[in-house]
Amino acid sequence: MATSNASHAGFSRLTPSHQPEWTLERVKFEVSNGSRINKRVVDIGNGLLIKHGDHIYSREAEATKLVATHTSVPVPRIYATLYDEATSKTYIVQEKLPGRSLSLVLETLHLNERIVIEQELKKIFEQLTSLDSHAPMGMVGKPFQFLGFHPFEYHGPWVATNLLEFIKWPIDKAAAVHGGPVCGPIDESKYDFTKPFIFSHGDLVPENILIHEGHISGIIDWEHAGWYPYFWNAYIGLRNYYRYPRTWIDIVVHIMATYEEDWNAFDELFATAQMYL
Numbered sequence: 001m002a003t004s005n006a007s008h009a010g011f012s013r014l015t016p017s018h019q020p021e022w023t024l025e026r027v028k029f030e031v032s033n034g035s036r037i038n039k040r041v042v043d044i045g046n047g048l049l050i051k052h053g054d055h056i057y058s059r060e061a062e063a064t065k066l067v068a069t070h071t072s073v074p075v076p077r078i079y080a081t082l083y084d085e086a087t088s089k090t091y092i093v094q095e096k097l098p099g100r101s102l103s104l105v106l107e108t109l110h111l112n113e114r115i116v117i118e119q120e121l122k123k124i125f126e127q128l129t130s131l132d133s134h135a136p137m138g139m140v141g142k143p144f145q146f147l148g149f150h151p152f153e154y155h156g157p158w159v160a161t162n163l164l165e166f167i168k169w170p171i172d173k174a175a176a177v178h179g180g181p182v183c184g185p186i187d188e189s190k191y192d193f194t195k196p197f198i199f200s201h202g203d204l205v206p207e208n209i210l211i212h213e214g215h216i217s218g219i220i221d222w223e224h225a226g227w228y229p230y231f232w233n234a235y236i237g238l239r240n241y242y243r244y245p246r247t248w249i250d251i252v253v254h255i256m257a258t259y260e261e262d263w264n265a266f267d268e269l270f271a272t273a274q275m276y277l
Contacts, residue, residue, distance in 0.1 A: 031044070116214060118250075118255055144159055
């Protein structure tokens, strides 16, 4: 485990029960002296992590706290969020939850273990529905805006105020870049425009699910969280199905309506738009 040398820099030592006054100076010190998990996350010891970088956003902390306030979904406790204007980097100090990524254990799960995780994940999705009408469509803290998948993140915010605008945005953006239409008219019969938007983690795949002693110990990385089309959970869970063992597909189809025709229609439009960017 990482240990803090904070006392050597004039800072009080971190302990599980002691939270210091988090300043930019302090978080930068801890980042430079912690154990790097990846390029965005540092373990600073004592059950704490710091996420940092110019592609880390305060909305992740806001979304995590929103879920913690209104549900019992296991999420990291957020201790501080700081922004460095000089470098345009955000720092999020948060709890380090126990467990390993579900992606690392999927292939070794026994049937009874899979059933337990499946049941717990279903309850998590059910709890998140309590936030469905909490705000208008869009990411937490960003009404009517979404973070587009690659390469759309380089073409401005994904802006939409209703389902049709959401579906059309990638095609319209590609057409603007291409200088003309990139596909025929959208088949609106593929979608149910009567269904409201839902609150979604936005990226709830095995990498963001922690497993400890056979149970879900945490749902992490809420930066994409917000209010999305009704098919979004299934779309995110299944669009890259080929990356995961069959076990993941079985879990997803057992715990939610998959809206396969709906999200496949959207995915075909999205893939067409990608070809022109």
